[in-house]
Amino acid sequence: MNSQPKEVVYNLEASAFNWDISPGKTIEAWGFNKQIPGPELRAIVGDTLVVRLTNNLQEPTMIHWHGLRIPAAMDGTGAVQKPVAPGEVFEYRFVLPDAGTFWYHSHANETEQLEKGMYGALIVEDTTDPVFDAEKVLMIDDMKLNSDNKFTKPGWFVPRIVERHDGREGDTLLISGKEDSVIGIAAGQTERWRLINASSARYITLYLGGKEFKIIGTDGGLLEHPRTVTSVLITPGERIDIAAGPFEEGETFAMESLPYNRSTFLKAKRQQFATVKVGKQKTSVAFIPETFRTIESLANKDAIITRKVRLSVGPSLKDGMDFLVNGDVHVNDKLVKVGELQIWEVSNTSLMDHPFHLHGFFFQVIEENGKAPEYRAWKDTVNLTPRSTMKIAWMPDNRPGTWMYHCHILEHHAAGMMAEFEVIDGNKPQEELNPVRKHHHN
Numbered sequence: 001m002n003s004q005p006k007e008v009v010y011n012l013e014a015s016a017f018n019w020d021i022s023p024g025k026t027i028e029a030w031g032f033n034k035q036i037p038g039p040e041l042r043a044i045v046g047d048t049l050v051v052r053l054t055n056n057l058q059e060p061t062m063i064h065w066h067g068l069r070i071p072a073a074m075d076g077t078g079a080v081q082k083p084v085a086p087g088e089v090f091e092y093r094f095v096l097p098d099a100g101t102f103w104y105h106s107h108a109n110e111t112e113q114l115e116k117g118m119y120g121a122l123i124v125e126d127t128t129d130p131v132f133d134a135e136k137v138l139m140i141d142d143m144k145l146n147s148d149n150k151f152t153k154p155g156w157f158v159p160r161i162v163e164r165h166d167g168r169e170g171d172t173l174l175i176s177g178k179e180d181s182v183i184g185i186a187a188g189q190t191e192r193w194r195l196i197n198a199s200s201a202r203y204i205t206l207y208l209g210g211k212e213f214k215i216i217g218t219d220g221g222l223l224e225h226p227r228t229v230t231s232v233l234i235t236p237g238e239r240i241d242i243a244a245g246p247f248e249e250g251e252t253f254a255m256e257s258l259p260y261n262r263s264t265f266l267k268a269k270r271q272q273f274a275t276v277k278v279g280k281q282k283t284s285v286a287f288i289p290e291t292f293r294t295i296e297s298l299a300n301k302d303a304i305i306t307r308k309v310r311l312s313v314g315p316s317l318k319d320g321m322d323f324l325v326n327g328d329v330h331v332n333d334k335l336v337k338v339g340e341l342q343i344w345e346v347s348n349t350s351l352m353d354h355p356f357h358l359h360g361f362f363f364q365v366i367e368e369n370g371k372a373p374e375y376r377a378w379k380d381t382v383n384l385t386p387r388s389t390m391k392i393a394w395m396p397d398n399r400p401g402t403w404m405y406h407c408h409i410l411e412h413h414a415a416g417m418m419a420e421f422e423v424i425d426g427n428k429p430q431e432e433l434n435p436v437r438k439h440h441h442n
């Protein structure tokens, strides 16, 4: 528990700037405080975060707080705020309700603003967090640059269709804004690595030279128990916290992504993001308990479905294909009442993967293709493989307003695979609702 909650204030300036992704390789980036990622924001659960955003870009922007259970007005989407115009300032202010690995990113013209670097990490600590020897925040991204290190949009029909279908993937692979990083760790020590997939579309299957590591947390904070693995999938928007080490002095191995076939035109490759180098032996104080916490089950797999959300792809004369929710683009979905448990069947009838992201609320996956999942976790983003069905459970607590869900492949989101819906306080008369909601494309 945080016995003395405080106000933590940051100033973020959105602007264009030059950024060296490796020696001699400079890009014309957009970002926060002239760095990629933007400043790492850090506070303790219960603190109030205050972020003053100044927009010095040539176009509007706003910040979405990915994974945070905050009031709707602070969600940073076009549904709840006027985008911050060039030269203007907007203050975000909210209490941090949960500990975990979160991130912030632009929610305006996302396919361009995120691709150019408008994202950063938000780490919320708890005084009861497990003890590690050190901690690293590793934001994973890729950029698609031409031979002059410039961002270009595909001009021709076929490349444009490929980017719309696959999402934008590039061969410039970044860990926290840098190519070919070296990640150092002392021999004998165990560190907490907080991994955030900030890319537009790339699926990362994290692999550390075949070495075992422990998954300790995901989107909504710590799991109940650590899980020992040698690889883990992190889809766009998702976070995974791992316990890395202990390793032997002098060891060197690659931090890679194994190929993941998500039925794209461009075939997935095994790719190296960074190199891990193990330094001199140091004593360790790290302690990873067998149980981190209890996650109460919201519902079991047989719970009655209250809503169906079907993700699909349909033909479009103009762009080759549309990305759909329940057969439509940019959908206004039915309202949800505070306190009424939601059991959503989310299905994917297309032949490609989609990472489903719900704003503002954590959910639990209670059924995956007819089976109960192996373990419980709080999630805000979950992958749907081709022709798959998932049941998720979530509780709308008392934060009325307009919320949204969408595919976190940014090109799919922009192409229509998104919906807005109202969370309403059922005890209030309906007239207080805004009867007409515009379509928003952010």
Ligand SMILES: [Cu+2]
Pocket (backbone or CB within 6 Å): 353, 354, 355, 407, 408, 409, 412, 413, 417
């Ligand atoms: Cu998608």
